[in-house]
Amino acid sequence: MTTHFQARLLPLAIAGLLLAGCAAHRETVAGTEATTTDAAREAMPPPAPPAPAAPVGLMAPAADAAASSARLESVMVSGSRIRASAEAKSIAPGEPEHGDARQQVQSGTLTAGDYDDLLNPGQYARYAERYLQGRTQTGLPFVDTRSPLQVRVVGKNGQPVAFADVSVSDGRGRTLHLPTAANGMAVFFPSLDGLAGHLQLAVDAGGSQPIQRSVDLERRGADRTISITLPIAGRAPEALDLLLAIDTTGSMSDELDYLQAELDSIVTTLRRIRTDTDIRVGLLVYRDQGDEYVIRRFEFTRNLADLREHLGDQQAGGGGDYPEAVDRAFVEANRFDWRTDAAKVLLHVADAPPHAELADDAWQQALALRARGVHIVPVAASGVADDAQYLMRSMAAVTQSRYLFLTDDSGVGLPHDEPDVPCYVVTRLDGLIERVVGSLLVGRRIEPQADDILRRTGAYDRGVCRPTRQPRIAQ
Template identity: 30%
Template sequence: MVDDNADFSEYLAFRGRTQVVHRERDISARYLLQVRDARGAVVPDAEVAVQAANGAAMWARTDAGGRAWLHPNAFDSAQSQVYEVTVRKNGRQSTTFLQRGQKNAVDVVLDGKPGAASARARLDLVFLIDATGSMDDEIAKLKATLRTIADQVARLPSRPDTCFGLVAYRDRTDDFLVRRHDFTNDLNAFQGVLDALRAAGGGDYPEAMNEALNETVHKLSWRGNGATRLVVLLADAPPHLDYGGPQYDDDMVAALGKGIKVFSVGASGLDKQGEYIQRQIAQYTGGRFVFLTYKEAANPASGPGTQTVHDVGNYSVQTLDKLIVRLVSEELGKLPAGG
């Protein structure tokens, strides 16, 4: 697992040395937004609007730690020098300015009385899965460990009220393009949905990830104010960039606007293009790039190990179920007390 926002200079170097076809979004200029209330507590899930004088604008929601990464060049090709930053939550609003080139974080304090904190965290967790034939082993692992994941998440200190969702995809010539199963808090029902999923089809290498990410962001019933929204993207191939219709870069931008954080999991066989795109999506939305490791880097049949073919330096190694629990735990652990 690597955190490209934590080691941003290395991530930029990776982008510079990796020449693959992709959808370009310029993230070279990056600024951290931190939102707190008058008591100094972080403010999660606050609405953020960033606007230039020329009308170029972006939207975000702060994560569980009250933070969001802002990338002005990704939405403003004119590279304006000043941006107005407006933050809102529960009727409170504060405005400040981002000056291009500033070294410090954009700190915003929301004055006024905070809204009532929920006694339990609310977690919306989606598995976005490539369900083509080469993904059989990974899907089987997820089926076998779902209850363990759910049990360990339920035991976290925040005692989250968790809803699970599933979006599975294949390709245009297969039995289905995208199948969407909306959120449920019924674990037995969700296990049944997951158990019914079969890995099949595919054919050519790229798959319908664009269409599936679009449905994940726009067509699921994400809960509103105060929820932590996470996606685990599990895939071993890049999206079809030659199809018309939705494109992943537009929907990673939309995901940030809705406060949806994507953790991209590179399964066996993911090539350089797939790695590049998965890391784009994770970095922009504030998530991380996770990949499966093996005893022999280029041989998934060699069994679990510590080796990888991916272009990464420092990384940690855990099984998929433990990684998911760890990611959820770290996200929910950022929430303020009572939230």
């Protein structure tokens, strides 16, 4: 498969699809509602480990995957558009704000940036300290990206081995399993994962004898990257499971029509690429307790025409207060039939955090997704404030992913809060999703071309924020 095209396929399909589902504002939505019992909140036990996410050290692209043709049909999203005001969340559910005349908008309109907290560990630690200082809320996570334990697994051909089971055990009977990602990496965070002292490491790829190592974290110091070579050939993933999780409350309606339009450019790209990756796309839309529905799910499918129909049925509405049922959405995400031998991406498009008392529930579900090798890719829409940004960035970091955020460069929607990051570049959203999801599929970071960049902030160097020199003050 060609790296460039393969990259475009996954993310673009995601961007258009998820965003499309959030379209128009406050209209009756057809479809079957998911039950909203308390049982839905129970955390799903993580199944056997597939692949975690791509860590800091990104490797060369793996060998081309064998052809496994997956025909992707054209996706057209229909539906009316209703713009939301800044007070959209106070509108009664089901009440349209404007008429239902749908504007014709052009694809490639939305703009966005991204930030990788794994590539900027010191800056992330300072950001987390600022956020957590003085907060009384319990259960807030801290992902210390400064000292991860990284296990790099390659095959006898030097290529990364994806989906190998990496387990770490301590002397207290605690064992943690993670699958390797497309770049052959499994990444543990000792303070978060409760790992310390002398550890037993085991790597099992299924077709070879498990390899075991002893690791003393204290003696290794800052060098915590362990490389293991297996007597099998490494190769790129040949399948992708992409789940679009979309907040469809009223406050999301301002950009939805434009997001729908992104789908058209995505589909155009899909038709041009080599269909040698088996791609399935699923859809999950959510609102909040007391709304017309809390969760609606549509299973993974290879037929994008079916997904188009489900997306076209969705409308934005409800909400009321700021937090939404993020915890319920992540419980449901864990119930999808993620394949163990596929790259796995959850594209989460939202503008609000979970309710404070349920934030830890949402976090535990994110950890369960991590154990299955799912990369959580947040896309922060307009209105994202400190609480949502912190949790989104934590989920991206722990699953070896990146934090995406819409910007004001497009002139679309309500104002977008500036993220608390020292550097980034702004590009079109469709291209950004293409690069991020493509990176997770091929196992190496994909950067934008110079002519893709619309604006730069700070000293950006391939995802790393370099320190800037302060001008000397004349005496």
